[in-house]
Amino acid sequence: MELLDESDPSAVGGYPLLARLGEGGMGRVYLSRTVSGRPLALKTVRAEVGREPGFEERFTREIRNSDRVRSPWTTAVVDFSQAGHRPQWLATEYVAAPSLAEWVQRYGRLPEPCVMALAAELCGALGAVRAAGLAHRDVKPSNVLLGRRSPLLIDFGIARAAEDSRHTMTGGVIGSPGYLAPEQAGAGGSGAPGDVFSVAAVLVYAATGLGPFSHPGEEVSAAVLLYRIVHKEPNLAGVPEALVPVLRSCLAKDPRQRPTAAAVGALLERLGARTGGWPRLLPETLERDLAAREAQAHALVGASLPPPVPPAPGTAPAVPAPGSTAPAGGPPGRWLTGRTGRRLAGAGAAVLLAGAGTLLVRHLSGDGSGGASGGGTTGGAPSPTPTAAALPASWAGTWAGTGPGTPDADGVTRARTDRFAVTLTLHPALRGELTGKQVSKVTEKGTGRELGCTEALQLREVRGTSMVFEAVTSHPTDRTAAISCPEGNIYVVTMTDPATLSLGEEGAQSAGAPSALTRR
Known part of the structure; x- marks a missing residue:
């Protein structure tokens, strides 16, 4: 979280901006709040991105898809800009938590019990996405938040209906190299089986600090990662032994050979990993990190709220x-x-x-x-x-x-x-x-x-x-x-x-x- 500077507006869509949460190719994400003091994550879109052909449709789809998936593993849409409004923006509930990518880069891999719990929770998340008739299509470590009550799957910007396997552009590759499925890497169709593959790749990252197609200390191009995904077997060294056969089946090259998220969840349950156990297994370091983020957000939101209205003269306080x-x-x-x-x-x-x-x-x-x-x-x-x-x-x-x-x-x-x-x-x-x-x-x-x-x-x-x-x-x-x-x-x-x-x-x-x- 960073303080605002002169390049940041003071408000967007009537919502006050309190701090900068992050920045990417599409735009910036800010900490904001509702009138009642409920924290929000407000995503803004860069002007040049908003002018790209077809972007308005894709952004509208992100909003619609995010709002369709209501579950313990997703953040709720609160408000958004109307079509044609500039800048374009989307406000969702704010969760004061690091992404899996941020956590592993800073502290290293997760302990084995956490990896098992994360596996169960992410299978639950995929089930909720599927129940809404969608496929996420960009499950990766930076799109998984390590929330206090449960991990959350965020960013539905490229999600489509489960039966719709089209790409955003002809011949384009949808997803993030290293975590997308072979059918995505090969510019073919993708859907729920692709999400299962990506979740398995994310779990390998959580357990080892590397994706299943990366090697320690190397820097490779996206093209090399895509080649390995299509033609090479995954490296599962360092993955908890009980998870190895489960993840290997999820990382099958042929999407027809992969189990469904529900089937994976059932396998994990037999291994003792069930949804709901995540809060009890948080490492002490993560507990401290979450507490610090929550305190910071609470302080910023509280400082921005107007003082309470005093009772009118002659009336007793409530x-x-x-x-x-x-x-x-x-x-x-x-x-x-x-x-x-x-x-x-x-x-x-x-x-x-x-x-x-x-x-x-x-x-x-x-x-x-x-x-x-x-x-x-x-x-x-x-x-x-x-x-x-x-x-x-x-x-x-x-x-x-x-x-x-x-x-x-x-x-x-x-x-x-x-x-x-x-x-x-x-x-x-x-x-x-x-x-x-x-x-x-x-x-x-x-x-x-x-x-x-x-x-x-x-x-x-x-x-x-x-x-x-x-x-x-x-x-x-x-x-x-x-x-x-x-x-x-x-x-x-x-x-x-x-x-x-x-x-x-x-x-x-x-x-x-x-x-x-x-x-x-």
């Missing part, structure tokens, strides 16, 4: 509701993504929806007009300056809506629910005062347990037809439920007509929630 308790379990002060829920699964299904039974809505543009298009917004984070200091009388009353829940969830990465009801009660208030409460009722399928949260809301800002609320207290709607309901979440709601408040999602949160509330 205090917790009677009987409410501090959050127990789960990360305080943030709602849960699919990945977070998955990693808390061992603490009970109720924790899976801790904080997810809240009214989580997507922030809109600063003028309150929305501007969403294709899942993104044009203005990005709302303007910090409110246009009024009181909740309009037209907002007072009770609003309610019911969403479908998540009845088809797997019960591991996300709880199965068959009802997601939200009731929002508002009364006139000045900015900084309590203005009402929100009650979520989320019913777990099969058990009937209540997993929702009840929050006291403070009016934080008013922007035309949009209101910004902050949850100053939060507790389980069912006070006997063993779930965590974090405080401090920021919600933005828009009145689309006198009888309707529109709700949205920021990233992948609140699956199954109602999309709108109507006046009761």
